[in-house]
Amino acid sequence: MKPLAFALAAALAALSAAPGMAQTALKMAVETPPGDPLNLMLATTRDTLAQGGGFDIDYYDSGAMGDEKALTELLRAGQVDVVPLGSDIVELDSKFAIFDLPFLFEDKATARAALDGELGAKLAASLRETNNLQVLAFGELGFRAISNSVRPIxxxxxxxxxxxxxxxxxxxxxxxxxxxxxxxxxxxxxxxxALRQGVLDGQENPLSVVKEFSFDEVQKYISLTNHVYTPITLAMSAPAFDALSAEQQEAILAAAAAGAAATRSLSDESDASLVQEFEAAGLEVNKPDLAAFKAAAAPLRDAFAEIVTPEFLTEVEDSLK
Known part of the structure; x- marks a missing residue:
């Protein structure tokens, strides 16, 4: 059974196991429009929960309640219950800066295993302690590429x-x-x-985001640097999570797992197809000299160690060997 199908089956089993759940109101919000990985994770979670009943969900997307920073503040204040967070989560908890350390992960399989295992558990515990937020699941934005309108990188x-x-x-x-x-x-x-007007030369994001936000329409070059891997942290207000029954908690965690699986499937599909699509549209796509990038980024390790703590960075590196 494929990961997404398995996650959906688990979620529906959790929901069907609790037919007597009372209706519980949940407010969900995301900065991005339908089709984007952040939106996909939240929408899949919502739709999976809706199949089993028990939750009355208000859903806001496309920035209807603000951008990610605004949603983060609303989440911490308990004014919204569930939000998928991307790179800006580092502003909440410095340990998540580990995902900004260039070339930490060799491939998606390594990153996914770490998030589904010890690293994910440590990050979830830290976010609870520092911000009173419950991690429901880790989805995937994926490895990031650099696009620009000046030259190949x-x-x-x-x-x-x-x-x-x-x-x-x-x-x-x-x-x-x-x-x-x-x-x-x-x-x-x-x-x-900003790209169209020349205020910016370029940006860095996974290929799926480049496509969803039509950045390929206003860029000439895409360089597959894979400089960092970015997860999606589906976070919930801890007081709201703790107020749920055990059955409801199981249901929302299972639904979130389905959302995470959907983003990983999208990431794989996008990486497999979009390079050819971008090239067919006239963009120049190149694979840079990653050894040169890794050498240039190596001195950053000490600075990151001070941010995430040397002990935590060493633990993460040792776990990836």
Missing amino acids: NTPADLAGLKLRTPGSQTRIMSFQALGAAPTPMSLGEVYV
Whole structure:
């Protein structure tokens, strides 16, 4: 059975096991529009829960309740119950900066196993302790590529002076500054216009996000740097989660697992098909000299160790060997 089908079956089993659940109101919100991985994770969770009943869900997408930073504050304040968080989660908990350390993960399988195992458990415990948020599941945005309208990125020297949109994460900004670019934090919803008008030269995101936000329409080059792997952290207000019955908790965790599986399937499908689609549309797609990038990024390790703590970074590195 495929991962998504298995997750859906588990979720429905959890829901059917609790037919007597009272209706519980849940407010869910996401910054991005339908089709985007963040939206897919939340929508799949919502739809899976709806199949079993027991939850009365209010759903807001496409930034109807604000961008990710605004939604994060609403989540912490208990004014929204469930939000999928991408790179900006590092602003809540510094341990999540581990995902901004370039070239930490060799491939998706390694990253997924870590998130489904000890690393995910440690991050979930930390987010509970620091922000009173419950991690429901870890989905996938995936490995990130760099797109721009100036030149192909083959070596770190090609980044020199490029105005690249990044998330607001200070560690992502630090990394691109070290590589010679001019990182420019900006809300994702503003990036297309900024690229079209030349305010930005480029941006960095997984290929599925490049397609969903039509960045390929206003960029000439896509470089498959795979510089960082970004998970989706589906987070819920801990007080709201704790107020659920054991059966409801089981149901929402199972539904979230279905959402995570859906994003991983989308990531695999996008990475398999979009390079050819972008090339057919006239974009130049290249594979950079990753050895040069890894060498240039190596000095960042000490700075990241101070942010996530040397002990935590060593534990993560040892677990990946």
